[in-house]
Amino acid sequence: MSIVMTPFARNRLFPRMPRANTIQDCTPAGFERHLNEHEPLAVLDGYAPFCKLHVHRNWTSTRCLTVPITDANRHLLRSAYEARTRSELPVLVRWFEGVQPPVAEYLVVILYSREQLAKEGTPIEADWGVVGCLYTMEPAEIPMAPITMMRNALGVEEGGSGVPLDREAYLRSVEFWENNANWR
Structure with missing residues (x-):
């Protein structure tokens, strides 16, 4: 099985202007090489086949990608409308x-098949392409953000994958993201 970094993931995980909340101490080529040379501890099913x-x-x-929201840090939360790419609509x-x-x-490296x-x-030329990565304390997936689920349901034209919204997964996601947030 071969894995490559997609341009989408490269821009988000290894931005031109490095940020503290992206992958550290590694180049995109080194990251890709590590994925191809080291067996994962586990392979989990994603949200679609x-x-x-x-x-x-x-x-x-x-x-870690997320931080629990507490009374002690709630005042540090910020928000804005942003798009992940120039072609996507901004979301809150x-x-x-x-x-x-x-x-x-x-x-936790998120891979999409060559066909998708x-x-x-x-x-891509490889079997799988990296589309994202979760940085966690547990060897498990962080629930996809509700807005990402909605974007996926909107379809490829809007930056999604075309996978319909799963109501139960969406509600689990809301529960997690009401109590956690990313950081910058």
């Missing part, structure tokens, strides 16, 4: 400023 999650022990200093997002999460124990990426206009 074309999506797999490869769980790796964190070999970097990358910090929130994040912490001024917090420092612990170093993640695991990197071709449908989305990103042909």
